[in-house]
Amino acid sequence: MSKKTLTLMSKDKQLFNIEEHLAVQSVTIRNMVKEDGASSVIPLPRVDSETLALVIEYLNRQQAPEEDEDYVKKFVDERGEIPTLLELAQAALDLDIKKLMDAACMKVADLIKDFTLEEVREALRIENDRTPEEEKAIRDEFQWAF
Amino acid sequence: MAELRRSISPELPPEVLFYHILPRLPHKSVVRFRCVCKQWQSFLKTPTANGHPRLLVISKTTPCTFRTIDCEALRDGLTAARSLPFEAEPQNMSIVASLDGLVCVGIKKTRYEYEKYSDLILWNPSTGEYKTLSRANTDNDEFYVCAGGAFGLYYTSSNDDYQLVRVTYYHDVYIYSLKSDSWRKVDSIQDAFLYIPNRFPYSWRWSVLLNKKLYFVNQTVEGNLSTPPSYSIMRFDSKTEKFSKTEGPTFTNPRTWWLNLWFGCIHLCVTHSNPYFRDSCQEFEMWRMDGGGEWTKVVTYYPLSRLDRFDQPLHVMKNGNWLMLKEGWFCNVDVKTRSEERYYSTYFCKDILLGRKYIETLVSPNQYT
Numbered sequence: 380m381s382k383k384t385l386t387l388m389s390k391d392k393q394l395f396n397i398e399e400h401l402a403v404q405s406v407t408i409r410n411m412v413k414e415d416g417a418s419s420v421i422p423l424p425r426v427d428s429e430t431l432a433l434v435i436e437y438l439n440r441q442q443a444p445e446e447d448e449d450y451v452k453k454f455v456d457e458r459g460e461i462p463t464l465l466e467l468a469q470a471a472l473d474l475d476i477k478k479l480m481d482a483a484c485m486k487v488a489d490l491i492k493d494f495t496l497e498e499v500r501e502a503l504r505i506e507n508d509r510t511p512e513e514e515k516a517i518r519d520e521f522q523w524a525f
Numbered sequence: 526m527a528e529l530r531r532s533i534s535p536e537l538p539p540e541v542l543f544y545h546i547l548p549r550l551p552h553k554s555v556v557r558f559r560c561v562c563k564q565w566q567s568f569l570k571t572p573t574a575n576g577h578p579r580l581l582v583i584s585k586t587t588p589c590t591f592r593t594i595d596c597e598a599l600r601d602g603l604t605a606a607r608s609l610p611f612e613a614e615p616q617n618m619s620i621v622a623s624l625d626g627l628v629c630v631g632i633k634k635t636r637y638e639y640e641k642y643s644d645l646i647l648w649n650p651s652t653g654e655y656k657t658l659s660r661a662n663t664d665n666d667e668f669y670v671c672a673g674g675a676f677g678l679y680y681t682s683s684n685d686d687y688q689l690v691r692v693t694y695y696h697d698v699y700i701y702s703l704k705s706d707s708w709r710k711v712d713s714i715q716d717a718f719l720y721i722p723n724r725f726p727y728s729w730r731w732s733v734l735l736n737k738k739l740y741f742v743n744q745t746v747e748g749n750l751s752t753p754p755s756y757s758i759m760r761f762d763s764k765t766e767k768f769s770k771t772e773g774p775t776f777t778n779p780r781t782w783w784l785n786l787w788f789g790c791i792h793l794c795v796t797h798s799n800p801y802f803r804d805s806c807q808e809f810e811m812w813r814m815d816g817g818g819e820w821t822k823v824v825t826y827y828p829l830s831r832l833d834r835f836d837q838p839l840h841v842m843k844n845g846n847w848l849m850l851k852e853g854w855f856c857n858v859d860v861k862t863r864s865e866e867r868y869y870s871t872y873f874c875k876d877i878l879l880g881r882k883y884i885e886t887l888v889s890p891n892q893y894t
Contacts, residue, residue, distance in 0.1 A: 465541060469540070469541045484549060488550050493554070496561055507562060509560070509563065
């Protein structure tokens with residue numbers, strides 16, 4: 380019996396093939412397959428092709444269950460850039476792949492936890508909407524955290 | 526090149542950021558990151574509510590669900606039910622400590638006389654995150670005995686750690702560190718306990734944290750009418766990790782004591798028994814402890830009907846009213862005018878109230894893993 384293949388389409392209309400039994404690790408895809416018997420192409424309008432390629436790589440992993448935990452950690456460790464991890468976490472959230480999402484979010488939290496305010500703003504491209512005086516007031520109140 | 530393209534893309538996934546990444550940050554980072562921008566501050570400070578203390582009500586459904594109620598706004602009623610993230614029988618779980626949005630839940634497997642906790646769980650009901658505490662170094666038998674002991678949660682800013690102090694039935698003291706997920710036994714504090722009258726079984730009541738010190742009420746269980754219960758206030762200094770006894774006011778016909786924090790001061794509430802109706806409370810008193818350790822009576826409250834069965838005040842509201850339980854009903858009691866409004870009955874709905882307050886925060890029990 381040949382294995383059934385699904386086709387996923389990214390935001391930028393690129394197509395990716397993946398075997399169904401691997402794709403259904405995503406709860407979102409599993410529900411779609413259950414509902415309408417897997418239509419020919421599953422569109423993922425919020426996931427770009429680079430991120431989807433990563434997700435597919437992850438779903439295709441061939442790991443013994445006892446090594447899986449380490450694999451997921453290593454997988455996100457090797458993609459240590461925050462923007463990539465954020466996209467990956469968002470995709471894993473949309474697709475409901477819990478392990479991948481947990482690992483990606485944990486990694487981002489780990490990366491930013493010791494950042495200074497300026498570094499956080501830069502990494503996440505957030506504009507500082509406070510005056511220096513307002514910021515100083517908060518800093519003074521919670522001095523021990525800085 | 527890919528990185529460059531991404532770094533100029535303006536989209537940040539807010540859902541992931543706010544609900545899945547920020548909750549995993551250590552407390553210290555959370556506090557610091559309030560400064561990042563106004564949106565972060567309002568989110569990190571009051572993620573879901575107003576900072577009011579809330580109470581948890583567990584329903585005996587399958588799977589088990591819980592709802593919460595704002596102690597300052599009973600009128601708003603209970604929130605929608607959410608499922609309990611861990612397995613527990615509602616009648617076999619209790620909150621043993623609470624701090625900064627984290628509650629420590631003791632889970633029992635059986636309801637035998639000498640019951641024991643099978644697990645201790647640190648849970649943030651707002652985010653749903655939880656952690657089962659390690660059992661390492663707790664291998665003596667009495668560590669998990671429910672009766673007669675106490676728990677208290679506190680935070681040490683010097684090493685950014687949440688810690689849980691455990692006093693066992695035999696007055697051994699253990700301290701748990703969330704950072705290292707392990708227990709250690711500290712010097713037994715027999716000296717401070719020598720003065721506890723322990724002719725009768727005694728019970729510890731909820732701890733209250735003030736200025737890095739945990740206060741507990743330790744009282745004997747009523748023997749009989751000729752020997753009214755007695756009590757002492759025990760203070761645990763989180764810096765020195767030592768217990769000491771502090772003096773409280775004396776009462777002529779006391780029954781039960783418990784502590785509350787109100788406007789930054791320790792308040793001691795006491796009920797007096799009515800010699801003719803043992804089960805009904807004759808009057809309630811509330812005393813305030815001032816900085817120097819002196820006690821001042823703040824208010825006395827007589828319920829309208831002497832037959833009313835009030836349980837302890839669960840919360841003292843900002844306006845001075847008390848949140849009390851009367852035969853399973855949540856009541857907002859104006860102690861000055863002696864009027865009360867009833868809101869919701871736990872008995873009627875067969876729900877179980879976990880009588881301990883918590884506030885809503887994003888503090889994660891898994892922040893160090």
